[in-house]
Amino acid sequence: MNYTQALQTRWINHNTLLCVGLDPDPRKIPAHLQDYDDPLLHFLRSIIDSTADLVCAFKPQIAYFSAIHAEDKLETLIDYIHHNYPGIPVILDAKRGDIGATAEQYAREAFERYKADAVTVNPYMGGDTLEPYLAYSDKGVIVLCRTSNPGGDDFQMLPVPVNGQSQPLYQYVAHKAATAWNRNGNVSLVVGATYPAELAAVRQIIGDMPLLVPGIGAQGGDVQAAVQAGKTPLGSGLVINSSRAILYASQGADFADQARAVALATQTEINQYR
Amino acid sequence: MNYTQALQTRWINHNTLLCVGLDPDPRKIPAHLQDYDDPLLHFLRSIIDSTADLVCAFKPQIAYFSAIHAEDKLETLIDYIHHNYPGIPVILDAKRGDIGATAEQYAREAFERYKADAVTVNPYMGGDTLEPYLAYSDKGVIVLCRTSNPGGDDFQMLPVPVNGQSQPLYQYVAHKAATAWNRNGNVSLVVGATYPAELAAVRQIIGDMPLLVPGIGAQGGDVQAAVQAGKTPLGSGLVINSSRAILYASQGADFADQARAVALATQTEINQYR
Numbered sequence: 001m002n003y004t005q006a007l008q009t010r011w012i013n014h015n016t017l018l019c020v021g022l023d024p025d026p027r028k029i030p031a032h033l034q035d036y037d038d039p040l041l042h043f044l045r046s047i048i049d050s051t052a053d054l055v056c057a058f059k060p061q062i063a064y065f066s067a068i069h070a071e072d073k074l075e076t077l078i079d080y081i082h083h084n085y086p087g088i089p090v091i092l093d094a095k096r097g098d099i100g101a102t103a104e105q106y107a108r109e110a111f112e113r114y115k116a117d118a119v120t121v122n123p124y125m126g127g128d129t130l131e132p133y134l135a136y137s138d139k140g141v142i143v144l145c146r147t148s149n150p151g152g153d154d155f156q157m158l159p160v161p162v163n164g165q166s167q168p169l170y171q172y173v174a175h176k177a178a179t180a181w182n183r184n185g186n187v188s189l190v191v192g193a194t195y196p197a198e199l200a201a202v203r204q205i206i207g208d209m210p211l212l213v214p215g216i217g218a219q220g221g222d223v224q225a226a227v228q229a230g231k232t233p234l235g236s237g238l239v240i241n242s243s244r245a246i247l248y249a250s251q252g253a254d255f256a257d258q259a260r261a262v263a264l265a266t267q268t269e270i271n272q273y274r
Numbered sequence: 275m276n277y278t279q280a281l282q283t284r285w286i287n288h289n290t291l292l293c294v295g296l297d298p299d300p301r302k303i304p305a306h307l308q309d310y311d312d313p314l315l316h317f318l319r320s321i322i323d324s325t326a327d328l329v330c331a332f333k334p335q336i337a338y339f340s341a342i343h344a345e346d347k348l349e350t351l352i353d354y355i356h357h358n359y360p361g362i363p364v365i366l367d368a369k370r371g372d373i374g375a376t377a378e379q380y381a382r383e384a385f386e387r388y389k390a391d392a393v394t395v396n397p398y399m400g401g402d403t404l405e406p407y408l409a410y411s412d413k414g415v416i417v418l419c420r421t422s423n424p425g426g427d428d429f430q431m432l433p434v435p436v437n438g439q440s441q442p443l444y445q446y447v448a449h450k451a452a453t454a455w456n457r458n459g460n461v462s463l464v465v466g467a468t469y470p471a472e473l474a475a476v477r478q479i480i481g482d483m484p485l486l487v488p489g490i491g492a493q494g495g496d497v498q499a500a501v502q503a504g505k506t507p508l509g510s511g512l513v514i515n516s517s518r519a520i521l522y523a524s525q526g527a528d529f530a531d532q533a534r535a536v537a538l539a540t541q542t543e544i545n546q547y548r
Contacts, residue, residue: 023375023376061372061376061379063370063372063376063377063379063380063383064376064379066345066379066380066383066387067379067380067382067383067386067387068382068387069345069387071340071343071345095370095371095372095396096337096369097369097371097396097418098335098337098367098369099421099422099423100423101297102297102335102337102338103337105335105337105338105340105341106337106340106341108341108342109337109340109341112341113340113341113342113343122369122371122396122398122399123398123428123429124396124397124398124418124421124429124430125396125418125421125423125425125426125430126421126423126424126425126426126427126428126429126430127425127428128423128424128425129423129425144371144398144399147373147398147399147400148373149373149374149399149400149402149403150400150402151399151400151401151402151403152399152400153400154397154400154401154450155397155398155400155443155446155447156398156399156400158434158435158443158446159434159435160432160433160434160443161432161433169429169432169434169443172429172432173429176428
């Protein structure tokens with residue numbers, strides 16, 4: 001089962017568009033976990049166990065592991081998800097981007113070393129730099145398009161001429177994704193929930209291709225607006241990520257239960273608008 | 275001594291604009307090194323020892339380490355350079371880019387974990403995503419502008435309107451770098467040697483800011499054209515990278531001597547046109 005098929009199964013059979021982002025900030029992990037052998041892994045395994053039936057994907061952010069010399073923990077964590085929850089795809093959020101020879105190494109890092117089912121990548125360097133990832137036809141390649149941060153405007157909203165018409169750069173990225181890069185049917189795009197109008201514009205361009213949508217929860221994006229703008233006609237096509245609002249729902253002994261409660265509420269809210 | 279000062283010292287006192295890129299592909303390491311305890315580290319230390327007096331910087335590419343689970347070797351290597359060749363700055367080529375909270379983690383990865391003197395970053399997500407790196411005022415922040423690969427045209431050459439005039443996106447990135455991001459004097463740009471006209475255009479925009487210039491050697495960029503187009507009026511301002519042509523100059527027992535010979539020839543050729 002490839003990445004897109006795995007998502008379809010979770011969207012339809014498990015009735016969820018929710019993705020839980022695994023961004024473990026050691027300063028925010030509940031204090032009582034310091035008594036465990038490995039507080040960070042215990043914390044993340046508990047979050048995974050308490051939310052797995054509610055998600056269409058998990059999305060670990062590699063920087064939170066790399067900053068603290070914890071690549072081994074990231075490997076362990078992805079193994080844990082694959083072993084205990086087969087069928088739930090793992091998106092490695094790494095936003096890689098480099099020339100071909102180097103991109104081959106990044107693709108190996110994501111797909112062979114970490115065994116991720118999909119990876120996020122940056123399009124600035126151009127289509128040839130995406131080829132090494134695209135060649136893994138059963139893996140998802142999730143290209144940054146319209147990001148959820150305020151500075152996303154700086155370049156992504158600049159008007160560029162395409163076929164005699166002016167369109168914002170992010171729409172041109174979406175256009176390239178749909179027409180040039182999706183030969184293997186394994187391309188997705190990142191569009192932030194904080195920009196529902198842009199979600200709608202990208203959906204128009206890309207048809208049924210999946211969208212990874214960060215920006216709800218701690219970043220303040222509106223669930224109703226994002227789902228209504230970004231969904232496919234059949235009410236799916238979205239991987240809606242929440243990280244901090246779920247991970248840090250409680251700092252107490254009940255952190256896993258509270259994480260589940262927030263995840264369930266978010267899943268339910270999303271499903272209202274599908 | 276901050277990153278820019280370290281470069282100045284190497285450019286002037288050591289008379290070199292050459293940067294050796296450390297991209298260790300295990301398949302290309304001389305076969306006889308397989309007898310050593312750690313062939314990869316032995317190979318790279320030999321390259322460093324044989325070229326250190328000829329370079330203004332070393333640039334390890336992190337993907338080549340991450341793909342093979344060798345982050346520890348990268349730490350060891352950077353320590354080795356700092357300890358044995360103090361004053362030679364280390365550029366971590368990582369091309370990171372993410373929202374602020376995550377960029378903080380990537381900045382920690384580059385500057386605190388690896389103790390790099392500079393890191394390459396991707397501007398697509400906007401100015402706010404660069405702030406966590408810029409805050410390390412003694413470190414170099416090297417922003418992708420006009421990359422050396424063929425697909426660099428896809429987005430970087432698109433005309434965008436700025437102050438009523440049309441200019442290619444990469445020039446607008448250069449403009450932002452010079453006017454908005456360089457408050458601490460620690461910003462550089464990446465412009466490929468394969469595009470001398472663009473090197474000249476960027477030099478016009480950014481004044482004396484340093485440029486990291488990949489693309490000579492294996493990528494085919496012309497040294498004379500690149501130096502003449504990109505240098506400052508005083509004949510410096512450039513960090514001209516060569517990786518594969520130096521690293522893999524020979525597959526034999528003389529690999530370090532041959533690497534030195536290519537590095538020396540490249541340094542000399544560059545200096546002809548300063």
